[in-house]
Amino acid sequence: MACSYRFLDAISNPNYRKAIMPIEPTLMELKGVGFTYPTGLTPALANVDLAIYEGEFVGLIGPTGSGKSTLVQLLNGLLQPTEGIVLYRNRPIGREISGVELRREVGVVFQFPETQLFEPTVFDDVAFGPKNLGLSRREIERRVFKALEAVGLGFEEFAHRSPFSLSGGEMRRAAIAGVLAMEPKMLVLDEPTCGLDARGRNELLEMLATLNSAGLxxxxxxxxxxxxxRLAMRLVVLDDGRIVLDGPPATVFSQADRITEMGLDLPATSVLLRRLRERGIEVPTELFEISSTCEAIVDALRRRA
Amino acid sequence: MIEFSGVKFWYGERHSERLALAGMDLRVEEGEFVAFVGPNGSGKSTLARHINGLLSAKEGRVEVDGLNPADPSDVWKVRELVGMVFQNPDNQIVATIVEEDIAFGPENLGLPGDEIRRRVDQALASVRMERYARSEPHLLSGGQKQRVAIAGTLAMRPKYLLLDEPTSMLDPAGRREVRETLDHLNKTEGVTVLLITHFVDEAVMADRTVVLVDGRITLDGPPREVFDDLDVLKKIGLDAPLPRLLAGDLAEAGVISDRPILTIDDLVEACLNQKLETRD
Known part of the structure; x- marks a missing residue:
């Protein structure tokens, strides 16, 4: 094929087509969770029931102000729900597991994490968290090595450089390595590709797919x-503080009207396929990979000919 | 007209440092809609900062309507000509009421009250935010806030609007709103738009796309030409528009002819025409 822009196709999660079967143990569970900020008139989140299973790759989407950031902060215990309960491996957060313990299990990468790099070398920056856990020097080195390799920053090449000598994409991955060095079971990332160029974005997404295949x-x-x-096996859609859709991407994006009404978009492939369908070319509409989209169009056009 | 002639810039002390701008020649005429794209570190933001005098060329010269943005006696005139909008709308809004925020610039110019009122109303209308004149900015959506930030700039009556990744922190609806606003300002109100972006759909909506790599312009032309050669784009590390990607594969499979394709409309037409050609 002429086109070599198949990057996201190639890294698409191998579990993608596996239907979501709750056979894996539940990692986190939110039961009847609501959250109202002290100054808020209306709840930021209301009646949220959500179970996250081990090994899942979940995409959390929703318009600005829909409650995504609040949910992220509930997942790692930075906020406590004002209604309902959050469980980590069946242990209620705040009662059987403390916020500090939870944050070792659930790593959060906030927006523009590279602004929090501060140590003289990449090594020191990534080692910062493990050092605070009081781990042995050997264990710290092992973790830093592993975390840097995981984000694609070779230890030899990068560990002793200043974080500020790195490119934007590298800085962001160094910051993520700092979170991975805590060896979390779950990684939550808030807009991790914002501001990155195409290459940096693709490298970062590839890294996430790899980490997920390894069990994270x-x-x-x-x-x-x-x-x-392309990447998530499941999408959770928040609107106005409530979960309004939850399922595989193909199911969620088949609700095209609902998605666009709440201010979200369809994936570019879906937009294109729908337009073709409107003009009488019989293609399926819920394909997200360039290769499968291409095949579907070829099939449809050959059938017409 | 904005003109760069042989502009070189490097951060730090010495010429031996990597050049952020490595001999930039560029001319933007009034009324154009130019998108600047390129990898991180290619010099896009450095270029923007030369236009409004935040940085000054170490070699070569920059002119905005004949004025030198690096000259302290010209810089304020240049900043009236060139309005800037940044990534994060929250950092650009200063007042607690939308119309007060938009009035902030004109007030600082010392304009009379009725002129300020007129400018605020016009700026709000230009970004279609009239209904929110008395709203509190923090209650607005990201796209609305960014439109307020744009209106605040418009109230200064700039000839050029220079935006540095104005949609990257917005949700899809916010992106659409800002894109439509920019299109309207350029096509209907004649504002010259210079848009720095990582989004290929934004580069495609411009009349002209300038691709920067390592502080140099490597491609410059209508998006239809700039995004045509997939091999070149890949080498640079730029995304190609989805319809262009698919067109290559579909042509190779022999179901459409390999005509230049940039937009969804182009691709849909090509698919429909193919049917006719096959029938003939």
């Missing part, structure tokens, strides 16, 4: 529908 549970908060459509 990943929650990706994003406004980029193409990213989650």
């Amino acid at each position: 549970t990943v929650i990706l908060v994003t406004h980029n529908m193409d990213e989650v459509a």
